Amino acid sequence: MPFTSQISPTACGDWGRLYFSPNSAGYLDGAIVEYGVHAVEINTTNRITIANSTLRHNCHKPAAGDAWGAGLAIHAGTHLVTNTIIHDNQVEAGIGGNWAQGGGVEIKPLAGPTVFENCEVYLNVAGNLQSGKDAAGGGLNVQWTDPILRNCEVYSNSVYAETGRVFGGGVYLGESSAVIEAGTRIHGNTATSAWYGPAYGGGVCIGEAGMPVSPRPVIRDSQVTSNTATTGPGSTLGIFYGGGIAFYDNSSTRAIVSGTLIAGNVALNNLNASGFVCGGGIGMASGASADRFAGNLIRDNSTGNSGGLVLGGGICLLSTNDVTATNNLILGNEAFMGPARGGGVYADGPRSYLVNNTIVNNSTIGEGGGVYLANGVLSNTLVVDNYAYLDGGGVYWAGGSAGYNDVWGNTFDSQIDPLEDVGNYAAGGSPRPATDVYTDPLFIGSGDPATRYHLRLNSPCIDAGTSMGLVPGQDYDGDPRPRGSRHDIGFDEVRVRRTYLPLALRSY
Ligand SMILES: [Ca+2]
Numbered sequence: 165m166p167f168t169s170q171i172s173p174t175a176c177g178d179w180g181r182l183y184f185s186p187n188s189a190g191y192l193d194g195a196i197v198e199y200g201v202h203a204v205e206i207n208t209t210n211r212i213t214i215a216n217s218t219l220r221h222n223c224h225k226p227a228a229g230d231a232w233g234a235g236l237a238i239h240a241g242t243h244l245v246t247n248t249i250i251h252d253n254q255v256e257a258g259i260g261g262n263w264a265q266g267g268g269v270e271i272k273p274l275a276g277p278t279v280f281e282n283c284e285v286y287l288n289v290a291g292n293l294q295s296g297k298d299a300a301g302g303g304l305n306v307q308w309t310d311p312i313l314r315n316c317e318v319y320s321n322s323v324y325a326e327t328g329r330v331f332g333g334g335v336y337l338g339e340s341s342a343v344i345e346a347g348t349r350i351h352g353n354t355a356t357s358a359w360y361g362p363a364y365g366g367g368v369c370i371g372e373a374g375m376p377v378s379p380r381p382v383i384r385d386s387q388v389t390s391n392t393a394t395t396g397p398g399s400t401l402g403i404f405y406g407g408g409i410a411f412y413d414n415s416s417t418r419a420i421v422s423g424t425l426i427a428g429n430v431a432l433n434n435l436n437a438s439g440f441v442c443g444g445g446i447g448m449a450s451g452a453s454a455d456r457f458a459g460n461l462i463r464d465n466s467t468g469n470s471g472g473l474v475l476g477g478g479i480c481l482l483s484t485n486d487v488t489a490t491n492n493l494i495l496g497n498e499a500f501m502g503p504a505r506g507g508g509v510y511a512d513g514p515r516s517y518l519v520n521n522t523i524v525n526n527s528t529i530g531e532g533g534g535v536y537l538a539n540g541v542l543s544n545t546l547v548v549d550n551y552a553y554l555d556g557g558g559v560y561w562a563g564g565s566a567g568y569n570d571v572w573g574n575t576f577d578s579q580i581d582p583l584e585d586v587g588n589y590a591a592g593g594s595p596r597p598a599t600d601v602y603t604d605p606l607f608i609g610s611g612d613p614a615t616r617y618h619l620r621l622n623s624p625c626i627d628a629g630t631s632m633g634l635v636p637g638q639d640y641d642g643d644p645r646p647r648g649s650r651h652d653i654g655f656d657e658v659r660v661r662r663t664y665l666p667l668a669l670r671s672y
Pocket residue numbers: 626627628646647648649650651652657658
C-alpha cells in the first residue's frame with residue numbers, strides 16, 4: 165500500500181508522516197511511504213514491525229531548529245525493521261538548528277534495542293548549513309540506545325556541514341552499545357566538512373563528549389569499505405579522523421571491532437596546507453579508548469594531506485588512546501602527501517598495544533612504512549615488505565617498547581639516508597631489539613590475502629614471540645594461542661592439521 169503525496173508534481177515534505185502515537189499498536193507490511201516530512205515516526209512502547217516496506221523521498225527541513233530522521237524516527241520502544249529499504253531521505257537543520265541527525269534513521273535516547281535485519285539504507289543525507297553547527301549520521305543516527313544491525317547494507321549516505329563538525333557518513337553511534345554484525349556492509353558513505361571540520365568517520369563514528377559510562381559498541385563479521393572523510397570545496401582548516409571508522413575525542417568506550425573487512429577507505433585533506441589527518445581505516449582521536457581491534461583484515465586504506473600531518477594509512481592511534489590491536493592483517497595501506505607517518509599504523513600513546521599483527525606491503529611518503537611507533541608497545545608482530553620514502557621502511561621507532569618482532573624485507577629511499585638499517589628500523593630502533601628475529605618469515609605465499617600471509621610449517625616465526633604480557637589467547641583463525649612453547653609472530657598461530665588420506669601436513 166502506498167502512502168504518498170496528492171500534490172503534483174510531488175516533492176519530499178508534501179505531507180506529514182505515519183505516526184504511531186503513545187500506546188498505539190500496529191505494523192507496516194509491504195508499504196511504500198514517500199514524499200512526507202518523515203515516512204514513519206514511532207512513539208509507542210508496543211512493538212511495531214516494519215516489514216517488506218520502502219521509506220523513500222521524505223525530507224525534514226524545518227525553517228528553524230534541529231532536523232532528524234526523515235525516513236524513520238523512533239522515540240520509544242523496541243521494534244523490528246525487516247526486509248525494508250530506506251533511501252533518498254534528507255534532513256537539513258533550519259535557522260539556529262544545532263543539529264541535523266539521521267538522514268535515513270534517527271533513534272532517540274529513550275528507545276529500546278530495535279533490530280534491523282536484511283535492510284538497505286542508502287542515499288540518505290544529513291546536512292547542516294548553519295554557521296558552526298553540526299551534523300551526524302547520514303544513514304543512521306544513534307545515541308543512548310543500543311540497536312542491532314544484522315545483514316544490512318548501509319551505503320552512499322552522506323553527512324555534511326558548512327562550518328561545523330560532521331560525524332558518521334554511514335552510521336553515528338554516540339553513547340551506544342549498538343551491535344553491527346552478520347555480514348552488514350557499510351560502504352561508499354561520505355563525511356564532508358566544507359570549511360573547517362573536523363570530520364569523523366566516513367563510514368562509522370563512535371563516541372561523544374561527556375559520556376558517564378563506557379558503552380560497548382561492537383562491529384563484527386561485517387564490512388566497512390570505500391568510505392571517505394574529506395574536505396569540501398572551500399576548506400581552510402581541515403581535521404579528519406577515520407575514513408572507515410573514527411572515535412571521537414576523549415570517548416571512553418569498550419568498543420570491539422573484530423572479524424571485519426576494513427578496506428579502501430580514505431581520509432583526505434587535499435585543499436589546504438594546515439590540516440591534520442588521522443587514520444585511513446581507523447582513526448582514534450586523542451583520549452579515545454576501545455577494548456580491541458581484533459582479527460580484522462585492514463587493507464588498501466589511505467590518508468593524505470596537502471600540507472599538514474598525515475598519520476596512519478591503516479590505523480591511527482593518537483595521543484592517550486587505550487586500545488589493543490591484535491591478530492589483524494594490515495595490508496597495502498598508504499599515508500601519502502604532506503609530512504606522513506605510518507603507512508600501516510601510527511601510534512604515539514603509552515597504552516596503545518600492537519600485538520600479534522601482520523603488517524605487509526604498506527607505504528608512506530614520510531617515515532615508517534609499516535609502523536611509526538612513538539609510544540606504546542609493538543610486539544609479536546610481522547612487519548614485512550613495507551616502504552617509506554624518507555626513513556624507516558619497516559618501523560620508524562621514535563619511542564615506546566618494541567620486541568619479539570620480525571621486521572624484514574622493508575625498503576626506503578636509499579638516496580636520502582643510506583646509513584640506516586636497510587630500511588627495516590629507523591631512529592631509536594637501530595640496531596633492532598635483541599629479542600627480534602630478522603629473517604624471511606616464510607609465508608604460504610598463495611591464495612587469498614589471509615591465506616597468503618599465514619606461516620609455513622617451517623617458518624622461523626613459529627614460537628619466536630613472547631607469551632608474557634598482554635598477548636591474545638587466539639589467533640586470526642580462532643586457533644588457541646600459544647601452540648607449542650610460545651606465541652608465534654604475526655596474526656597466525658600455526659596449527660598443524662594432520663590429514664591421513666592422503667597423508668599430508670597442512671598449516672593454518
Ligand atoms: Ca607457537
